[in-house]
């Protein structure tokens with residue numbers, strides 16, 4: 001069976017070498033006669049797996065000593081609440097930069113928990129097609145929250161807001177280890193694994209130790225499982241961790257290291273993204289939806305010339321027909337999951353670390369043929 005090029009926004013493609021290694025070890029992990037799926041998380045065979053995964057995160061992301069690296073569950077979405085419950089405890093006030101769906105959901109969750117949310121900047125005026133410039137944040141905020149790469153809108157911060165003593169929290173779900181990042185500039189970083197790290201099921205949290213409150217100091221009613229302290233004190237093994245996902249995560253991290261680490265990923269990702277954006281910018285059939293200077297290297301939404309913004313029935317029908325045709329014919333050519341998010345429309349190519357330049361070239365070749373046939 002031939003493998004496809006998978007442009008899914010998440011869960012997304014994994015390096016083929018990693019999948020092959022997992023397959024080879026599926027029935028008998030290193031002579032234990034069991035699959036990692038079947039093992040006790042407290043066993044001699046499993047302990048080194050989670051320890052190595054943490055060590056690799058520390059190494060590849062250059063995590064300072066005074067930060068905890070945690071593996072938790074509940075996805076990125078659970079972090080929206082956990083951040084507020086653990087960090088929003090002093091003044092119960094936080095600043096959010098609104099750059100699309102994920103930042104809005106995070107702010108809504110904080111509000112629900114009684115945090116006074118200040119939206120200090122927003123790119124709503126242009127349907128979140130750019131990242132607002134926020135030079136310096138001051139105020140009595142418990143934290144400042146940003147979504148560093150906006151998976152749906154296709155935007156990415158090219159700077160880190162200066163927040164002084166206020167801890168900066170960033171959702172890096174869709175850009176973790178796609179580029180070097182100075183962890184020391186942040187109070188807390190989190191990433192759901194299923195975009196760039198592993199299968200779904202684990203969320204990576206990197207948090208400065210002094211920001212982790214005692215369990216009882218979290219917002220009233222915070223469950224034990226939603227206190228960072230619980231996971232920090234127990235090596236992410238307070239309860240059963242998502243063992244197999246962490247095992248795959250470790251393998252992906254070794255693959256990243258073999259391919260040049262975060263620097264190597266940036267080089268690889270820039271090459272792919274430049275190839276695609278250069279094509280989009282030079283095409284009179286397609287265009288990117290995001291502004292230069294805010295473009296994601298990971299998620300590339302694009303429209304065709306049939307997305308005119310006209311709302312009459314015929315124009316809307318024509319636009320839908322072209323988009324559907326694109327997605328269907330691309331899939332038949334082995335290029336899958338290119339349907340755009342409904343909030344942007346058109347198409348979206350997610351080109352995470354594991355996507356190859358060959359995959360992007362195959363996509364552009366297809367796009368050229370499709371444009372010619374439908375001009």
Ligand SMILES: *Cc1c(COP(=O)(O)O)cnc(C)c1O
Pocket residue numbers: 010074075076077078102147149150151171172173174192193195
């Ligand atoms: C996918 C995504 C989320 C939500 O992650 P879940 O693990 O599905 O909860 C949050 N933030 C960003 C930036 C994402 O891309």
